[in-house]
Amino acid sequence: MPLLTNREIAETLERYANLASITGENAFRSRAFQRAADVVRDLHEPVIALMDRGDLRRLPGIGSGIADAIETLVRTGALPPLDALQRTVPATLLDLLQVPxxxxxxxTRVYRELGVVDLPGLLAAAESGRIRALPGLGPKTEANILAAMEALRRRTGRFLLGTAxxxxxxxxxxxxxxxxxxxxxxxxxxxRRMEETVADIDLVVSTRVHEAIPATVAHLPLLSGIVRHENGSLRVTTHAGIPVDIVVVDPSVFGTALIRATGSADHLALLPEVLPSAPTEEEVYSRLDMEWIAPDLRLxxxxxxxxxxxxxxxxxxxxxxRGEFHAHTLWSDGTAxxxxMVRSAAERGYAFLGVSDHSRALGVANGLDAARLxxxxxxxxxxxxxxxxRVFASCEVEVHRDGLLDFDDHILEALDLVIAxxxxxxxxxxxxxxxxxLRVIANPHVDIIAHPSGRLVERREGGDFDWNRVFAAAAATRTALEINASPERLDLNHDLARRALEAGCLLTINCDAHSTVGFDALEYGVAVARKAGADPDRIVNxxxxxxxxxxxQTRQT
Ligand SMILES: [Zn+2]
Ligand SMILES: [Zn+2]
Structure with missing residues (x-):
């Protein structure tokens, strides 16, 4: 039996936790398995290594009952409590959780109150208006479920760049x-091309001793074993479940191999079929009478x-x-x-930071009212x-459904900078x-529109805006549009950012940091701006x- 990755183990534990919770079998046990799944998912060495050392039971939150279950799972591929539960309820129940x-x-509610046990059943319940009839769920939940099921059909199962x-x-x-x-x-x-999602991690190894590489790779603690090994290339997988492809070449052709392995297919199609053999990329491009092209621009x-x-x-x-405008703190849903946050910005060499916690309408994020602001x-x-x-007193002000902002103009006026x-x-x-x-953009107090489309990469489509009108308005008022650098958002994406630039808009790149490490995301936002062809002169930061x-100053009037 092939060894299970930590991700597979965590997913199995979580399957049990979720199924036990939905069916109401055992809430306490469900929570314990969920905690164990989280612990396993975050491990940076294989569970089997911990088992061999006898350390599995020492992990926080893993008691001896769960440790026994994990050991059985690793040795046999089966989790006994999950098998037992699946004999009494349809396994398809868990499919419901795939719907964002x-x-x-x-x-739990649609199962217990409507008898829904699978995705077709959920769709039928939503389409026939039975979900909106459930107290506390309502028409909004129903509409969200319908939209999410549509998005689910288009899902690709790729990994976020921020993970990979x-x-x-x-x-x-x-x-x-x-x-x-x-x-x-x-x-x-x-x-390397900084694509927003990736199917795998590609590496090129340059060496004179090819035969030594498989054993070296097999012993890496982050990897869970060699899946395939042929013609000088290795496929392995990480404990997080991301496949890793490794090409092994001689140093004399490293540059050539690197260009090939980096792509993109569209970029390679514009190069000669046979590339010059050379140790560096610079030399390959130069022998093609070209400047070296940065990987994120090989589109x-x-x-x-x-x-x-x-x-x-x-x-x-x-x-x-030189700094950022959009960051959160303990005052709303940040953790620092x-x-x-300001010190972390200073350590990164920034000259300014905007502190922009959520406004009151975003209750889930502990939004600020006027007094707390x-x-x-x-x-x-x-x-x-x-x-x-320079610390800008700012606020991420919620836009209501009618386009009104969460604060009156006199409150906005007092802020250094307003993000809507x-x-x-x-x-x-x-x-x-x-x-x-457009109503928000027309407000002279609003300086920046954060994550304009509202999309979440791989999880939620952005809103269906008429971008031509939005960009024309933002260019006219000099309201900056954000490239949100958080790997879950990357919003605007590079296509929209390019169109915004062509329309004459100003842009701003912000990590929307909710912790001091949140600033690490900057490079993702910068990659989006680069792909969009942005000149620093058009990026307010x-x-x-x-x-x-x-x-x-000019925006206040
Ligand atoms: Zn936000
Ligand atoms: Zn934010």
Whole structure:
């Protein structure tokens, strides 16, 4: 029996936890299995290694009953309590949880109150209006379920760049330490191109001792074993379940192999079929009479022609970003104090930071009312004095369904910077949705529109806005549109960001950090801006502080 990955183990534990909860079999046990699933999912070594050392029972939250169950699962592939439960209820019940927005609570209700046991049943219940009839669920939940089931049909099962890139870097660092002398390794493929989602992690190893590589790879703690090994390439998998493809080549052709493995297919189609053999990418491109092309720009969009003509644009890089406008703290749903966030920004070399906690309408995020907003300002000013950074007193103000903002103009006027954002009602029809946003853009107090489409990568489609009208309005008022750098959002995406730039809009890149590590996401947002062809001059966070203050001044009138 092939060894289960930690992800597979965690998923099985979670299946039991969810099924036990939906059917009401045993709430306490369900919670315990859910906790165990979370622990296993976060491990960075295989469960079997812990079992061998006798350490499984020492993990927090894993008692001896669950440890026994995990050991049986690893040895036999079966989880006895799950098998027992599945004999009494349809296994398809768990499919309901694949629908974004349908959690255990909703699944429990439609199962117990409507007798829904599978996805077709859920669709039928939603279409016939039986879900809206359940007290506490209502027409909104029903509409969300219908929209989510539609989105589910289009799902691709890919991994977020924000998951794959940090993992790829750790694998590379581990490999670098164990490869034979004179060898090296580089990330390639869609991860290197900074695609928003990826199917796998691609690596190229350059070495003179090919035969040593499989054993070296097999011993990496982050990987769970070699799945396939043929013609100088290895396929392995991480404990998180992401496949890793490793191509092994001689140093003399490393550059050539790296270009091939990096792609994209559209980029490669514009290069000669047989590439010159060379140790570096620079040399390959130069022998093709081209400048070196940055991996995130290898999109097949004209970069090859520009590289030949020597007219590749100078695009912004992470170092051009001088600060951010959109960050959360303990005052709403962040996990750090204002001072900690500002200090973290300072450590990253930023000159300014906007503190923009949620406004009151976003109750789930502990949004601020006017009184707390005023109280917060004292603390913001203190942080500014303590650090010397310019700290903008801001707020992520909720846009209501009618386009009204959560605060009156006189409150907005007192803030240094106003960010407006839409977290609900994204399924409104195009005209309604667009008018709603145009109304916000027309408000002279609003400086930035956060995550404009509202999409969540792989989980929720953005709203159906009329982007031509939105971009024209934002360009006219000089309201900046955000590229939200959080890997779950990347909103605007690079296609929309490019259109916004063509329409003359200003953009801003923000991590929407909810913790100090949240600022690490900046590179994802910068990659979106680069793919969109953004010049630093059009990105407000790349401006000197005086220019930003002047922009804010003109916006107040
Ligand atoms: Zn937001
Ligand atoms: Zn936010």
């Amino acid at each position: 927005g349908v959690g255990v609570k909703t699944a 890139l940090p993992l790829a870097r750790r694998i590379v660092a581990d490999l670098q330490g164990t490869l034979p002398a004179g060898s090296s390794v580089a990330i390639s493929g869609s991860v 097949g969009l004209g970069e090859v022609m520009q590289a030949k003509a020597g007219t590749l644009p100078t695009l912004l890089s992470v170092g051009d970003v 104090t204002i001072l900690d 005023a109280a917060q300002r004292q603390e913001i000013e203190k942080a500014q004095r303590a650090t010397g950074l 954002s839409t977290h609900s009602g994204l399924r409104q029809p195009r005209d309604v949705l667009t008018e709603r946003l 790349c401006w000197p502080i005086e220019r930003i203050e002047a922009w804010l």
